[in-house]
Amino acid sequence: MSGVMKRMGMIFRAKANKALDRAEDPRETLDYSYQKQLELLQKVRRGVADVATSRKRLELQLAQLNKQSSTLEDQGRKALALGREDLAREALSRRAALQQQVTDLETQHQTLQGEEEKLTLAAQRLQAKVDAFRTKKETIKATYTAAQAQTRIGEAFSGISEEMGDVGMAIQRAEDKTAQLQARAGAIDELLASGALDDSSGLAKDDIQSELDRLSGGTDVELELQRMKAELAGGSSGGKQAIEGGQGQSQTPQPQDTPRFDKQ
Amino acid sequence: MIVRIMGEGQVKLADGHFAELNKLDDELLEEMESGDESGFRRTLHALLDKVRELGTPLPDDALEPSELILPAQDATLDEVKDMLSDDGLIPG
Numbered sequence: 159m160s161g162v163m164k165r166m167g168m169i170f171r172a173k174a175n176k177a178l179d180r181a182e183d184p185r186e187t188l189d190y191s192y193q194k195q196l197e198l199l200q201k202v203r204r205g206v207a208d209v210a211t212s213r214k215r216l217e218l219q220l221a222q223l224n225k226q227s228s229t230l231e232d233q234g235r236k237a238l239a240l241g242r243e244d245l246a247r248e249a250l251s252r253r254a255a256l257q258q259q260v261t262d263l264e265t266q267h268q269t270l271q272g273e274e275e276k277l278t279l280a281a282q283r284l285q286a287k288v289d290a291f292r293t294k295k296e297t298i299k300a301t302y303t304a305a306q307a308q309t310r311i312g313e314a315f316s317g318i319s320e321e322m323g324d325v326g327m328a329i330q331r332a333e334d335k336t337a338q339l340q341a342r343a344g345a346i347d348e349l350l351a352s353g354a355l356d357d358s359s360g361l362a363k364d365d366i367q368s369e370l371d372r373l374s375g376g377t378d379v380e381l382e383l384q385r386m387k388a389e390l391a392g393g394s395s396g397g398k399q400a401i402e403g404g405q406g407q408s409q410t411p412q413p414q415d416t417p418r419f420d421k422q
Numbered sequence: 423m424i425v426r427i428m429g430e431g432q433v434k435l436a437d438g439h440f441a442e443l444n445k446l447d448d449e450l451l452e453e454m455e456s457g458d459e460s461g462f463r464r465t466l467h468a469l470l471d472k473v474r475e476l477g478t479p480l481p482d483d484a485l486e487p488s489e490l491i492l493p494a495q496d497a498t499l500d501e502v503k504d505m506l507s508d509d510g511l512i513p514g
Contacts, residue, residue: 161447
């Protein structure tokens, strides 16, 4: 549907929403509406008062007419007693005209009375409605205020929780990084030990060099042993002295240091 | 669906009637866009008559949002054009 009907409907709704958005605070709208209702109630009450006043005025008029009517009746009676039939007739005809007015006024009076009763009832009902609206309005206002506060608290809380989340993330990141570093260190150790990675510090040796060292170290020991054996077999004292002398020289600092290394 | 005829009130229409009404409505839009005043008037009257004929009037004190809105019977082509212009029906 893309015709005039739909387009007009869309424009209307968009405008209505705009108009609603412009109503800043629903509490103000409620108060305004309550004010309007009070004004309406006031009008109805004024209407009741006006009708009551008219009724009272009619009652006064009726009383006056009735009084006049009874005066004319008395006058007619007196005229008859005095033998003035013509006067009596005049008095009675005037009374008849008054009676007609009285009947009319009585009808009006009844109508007004009915109207007044209806209006009084309407005013009472309206009063009850306005009272109910006031209660509801206050409840809505309180709920709205509470909801507003709740929203603010909610926002504050979510702000805090976001921050807490950030802290949590930071800790998580730190932990991850530590674990990563540890894993990396472990991996590097393994790689160094396996010889897959060169140790730039020169402290570590690869397995081939270690084997060569071991082999060459072993050869030196064997050579030294053979040399010592040859010296002993030769029985020369110079050689023994040389050994003792060698021991004497090295003995001085050694005994104290050795146990310290052992402990460690 | 509830349709408002501006200046008259609202009527409730069964969804089944819309195929028929849409034809007239599209015609109305075409005539409005082409500036065919007499055609526009004729179609608008036909559309409004159809809506009145097929719909059930809503009481005046009913508070139901209208989903579709139709111009008043005596609306001119220019007035409707103005209503559908960017500024819309209510200025601002």
